[in-house]
Amino acid sequence: MQRLLLILFAACGVARADTIAVPADAPPVYMKECGECHVAYPPQLLDAGDWKNVMDNLHAHYGDNAVIGEQARQEITDFLTRNADSNGYSAGANSMRSPLPKLTRTGWFRHAHIKITNTLWTGNQVRSRSNCGACHMRAEQGSFQENEIRMPGDPRRERGE
Ligand code: HEC
Ligand code: HEC
Incomplete structure (x- = not known):
């Protein structure tokens, strides 16, 4: 039994690393609207609350204006929150220094790029x-x-x- 659990954990470890990607079924509107100024980021790198914060504040987007149509905004928000972080990748994304979360500020990002x-x-x-x-x-x-x-x-x- 213990061995079986170990094998299961090992298999999950592999699957976990592989899930950092934009899912293949991402709506085209996400790749288009959010891939214009930078790449469309993998949704797993911020949690659902962070993504809502980003999507509710597109008028003041990291010093830029990224406002889009309401229907597109809704569709993208649904997609991002549905696929958001549930593994702790987003820990550390928020700081007193800025109102919006940054996935490049997380412990996961720093560690992966040490x-x-x-x-x-x-x-x-x-x-x-x-x-x-x-x-x-x-x-x-x-x-x-x-x-x-x-x-x-x-x-x-x-x-x-
Ligand atoms: C008009 C250009 C523009 C568009 C369109 C845009 N962004 Fe951005 N975004 C920026 C800029 C500029 C930054 C800051 C980049 C930096 O710090 O180097 C940024 C940063 C971000 C970050 C933080 C990246 C980090 O360093 O952790 C996230 C998350 C993000 N954008 C999400 C989105 C999403 C979701 C959309 C689509 C709704 C979007 N962006 C559309 C310009 C844009
Ligand atoms: C300056 C180059 C550079 C930039 C810019 C960069 N990365 Fe990386 N990234 C790397 C390297 C190199 C590695 C592999 C590190 C290693 O294996 O030691 C890596 C690893 C990763 C991994 C794999 C981690 C793992 O353990 O499998 C992911 C996912 C990733 N980066 C996402 C991103 C995202 C998202 C961005 C932008 C927000 C980004 N990276 C920006 C160079 C970069």
Whole structure:
């Protein structure tokens, strides 16, 4: 019995890492409206309350105006809250310093990117942690698998090794 449980936990671990992606059944309106200025982020990285906060404040969106039609806003809000974090990935997203949550501020994000230096984050090839596509080659398609990473300026990655 104990062995069976261990195997089950191991299997869940794999499934868990794999779920950080935009689900294939995401409404096209999400990829279009929320993938215009940055990539459409995986919904699992913020919890439902965070997403509601983001979607209720599109007029004051991280210093930008991201207002969209009401029907699209509703459809996207439903999609994001339905697929929101339930594993703790979003812990630490909120801070006193800004009214909106940031998935790039979470403990999960920092831990997953622990090897990346500040110089690289702020250099002109990446510019911002929110610019996932600078390193994740298929971020625009909503995919963040390990074999799809290419670090800017790393010739080994450029050759696809
Ligand atoms: C008009 C441009 C624009 C559109 C459209 C837009 N955003 Fe953003 N978004 C931004 C900017 C600018 C930032 C701040 C990026 C940074 O800090 O580098 C941002 C940041 C974010 C962040 C925080 C990223 C982080 O660093 O953790 C989330 C979450 C987000 N947007 C969600 C959305 C969603 C959901 C939509 C669709 C409803 C959307 N955005 C549409 C411009 C936009
Ligand atoms: C400067 C390059 C860079 C940027 C920008 C970047 N990442 Fe990553 N990301 C990496 C690297 C490198 C790894 C693999 C780290 C390792 O294996 O040690 C990684 C790992 C990941 C993983 C896999 C974690 C795991 O354990 O399987 C996810 C998911 C991810 N990043 C999502 C994002 C998202 C979402 C954004 C944007 C909000 C982003 N990344 C921005 C370089 C980047």
